[in-house]
Amino acid sequence: MAEHWVLACHGLATLLALVSFLCGQWPIFQGTPIERLHYFLTFGAYEYFLRFIGTVFGSKGTNFILSIEHFCCDRPNPTLQVLYLAIIGGTYYFIVTSSFTYIPGYYLSEIHRYTSFLAVAVGVLLFLLTSFSDPGTVNVDNVSEYLSAYPYDNIIYAEKECSTCKIPKPARSKHCSICDRCVARFDHHCGWMNNCIGERNTRYFLAFLLWHFLLCVYGTIALGLVLAGRLKELRVIYILTVYYGIENSFRSLAPHVVQWLLGSYNTQILLMVFLAIVSLLLAGFIGYHANLCLMNTTTNETFKWQEYINWQRKLSEARASAAALKASISGMSSEAKRPASKCKAFFQRSPLEDVEVVGKRNMYDKGYFHNLCEIIFPLSTRRSFLQKKSK
Structure with a gap:
């Protein structure tokens, strides 16, 4: 029966590692050991490995590992x-x-x-x-059609030029740094396909x-x-x-x-x-x-x-905080008032809650x-x- 327990533990450990590696960044796992294991598998382990290589082999060893990383992650392969x-x-x-x-x-x-x-x-x-099909490359010949097909929403997309391709950047497009091209309706670059998904x-x-x-x-x-x-x-x-x-x-x-x-x-x-x-x-x-x-x-x-939502939240909180500070200063400069009870102050809503x-x-x-x-x-x-x- 010991063999059965070993196989069961091995299967559970494998499943935990796979779920943590692939899904650990999902909101449902935020603040859980799965999120921490995901960070360790995707970033932490590699950082410790680089430190170990640097300690044992010096800068040459670290540069060699970084060159392999560049080949595998920063260019098509x-x-x-x-x-x-x-x-x-x-x-x-x-x-x-x-x-x-x-x-x-x-x-x-x-x-x-x-x-x-x-x-x-x-x-x-x-x-x-999927690997060898065109994901929707935007170039000089078709950029005007993509500009008319996807209008700007002026929220997350605004009219601008791609600094690399030197052409207008249609809404929903993105310049892929790995493939070095603009892709219409860009979703992500898939390493398994060695191609963009667009x-x-x-x-x-x-x-x-x-x-x-x-x-x-x-x-x-x-x-x-x-x-x-x-x-x-x-x-x-x-x-x-x-x-x-x-x-x-x-x-x-x-x-x-x-x-x-x-x-x-x-x-x-x-x-x-x-x-x-x-x-x-x-x-x-x-x-x-x-x-x-x-x-x-x-x-x-x-x-x-x-x-965009995080930026809006921070901006709204900053405005609310500034308004609260202004109100506090004006209250201090006015005539002295009877101080509010501690109980009332405890249950009073913060201006930041109304953001x-x-x-x-x-x-x-x-x-x-x-x-x-x-x-x-x-x-x-x-x-x-x-x-x-x-x-």
């Missing part, structure tokens, strides 16, 4: 693309070598040998489409996330049916109850069945756990990006709105249906956009 292909290829290879011998089985027909390959192939195709390829990115979520769910269920089929074919329940005298109940049989599965099919169980965890993480990403698309906003705009912050006003949100159509059929691919460009 295929490292994560190769890693993705290795993960999906290696996972499918282990599934084929460990489980295809049991297909066809009691619950699965032989067709799953081919549908699984087709599902993986479609996933790789969507990966290639106006023209957001649809491929969403399809990639959704398909890989379904692919992981399909793999988890298929492996579960393989194991259930082996239990049925080998009559494990019958042997445990008849020959070993174990009570025919879930509570009595479960530990013995799990022990038998871990001893005989540990590879399939590890693959199931891996696919299940990845599917949960992908479900979170899909929900986040689907909500952005339905609201017709982007990851980049979410951060811009947050910065009002103007909420988010997204002028690009035109309803779920229109927003979804804008993702599936980008503005730059429509006839009206192309006619403007030809004129």
Whole structure:
């Protein structure tokens, strides 16, 4: 039983690390150990590593690590693309070598040998489409069309020129420092795709996330049916109850069945756990990006709105504080008044509590249906956009 506890602890630790690394910055985890673990995994560990390298190898060692960081994070490179292909290829290879011998089985027909390959192939195709498609590069030839397609809201977007490309900067666009280009309706730069996610390829990115979520769910269920089929074919329940005298109940049989599965099919169980965890993480990403698309906003705009609201709050608090100070000074210069009771002063509202912050006003949100159509059929691919460009 000790092995079972070790595997369970290992799985929980892996899940905690993955959730902390990928989701630790979410507001729901603010002020929790998951947020602190996220900081350690993303920044703290690297800082300690740099200090260790600097102490042991000096400035040359630190500069060497920083040059690797520049190559991996500050310029386009295929490292994560190769890693993705290795993960999906290696996972499918282990599934084929460990489980295809049991297909066809009691619950699965032989067709799953081919549908699984087709599902993986479609996933790789969507990966290639997202990686190598144009995200919506803004250049001299199409900048005027993008300027008319996305008007300025004069809140988070105002008329200005891109200091790098030296062209007018359309609303909702951003100059990607990694790709060194302006991208229309910029969402984020995806290292896994080695490409920006923008106006023209957001649809491929969403399809990639959704398909890989379904692919992981399909793999988890298929492996579960393989194991259930082996239990049925080998009559494990019958042997445990008849020959070993174990009570025919879930509570009595479960530990013995799990022990038998871990001893005989540990590879399939590890693959199931891996696919299940990845599917949960992908479900979170899909929900986040689907909500952005339905609201017709982007990851980049979410951060811009947050910065704008924080700036407004600080400005309002400063004005309220200045007004309160002015009122206090004028009160001191006037005739002495009877001091208020401490109880009344305690329950008196602070002027800062009356600060009002103007909420988010997204002028690009035109309803779920229109927003979804804008993702599936980008503005730059429509006839009206192309006619403007030809004129």
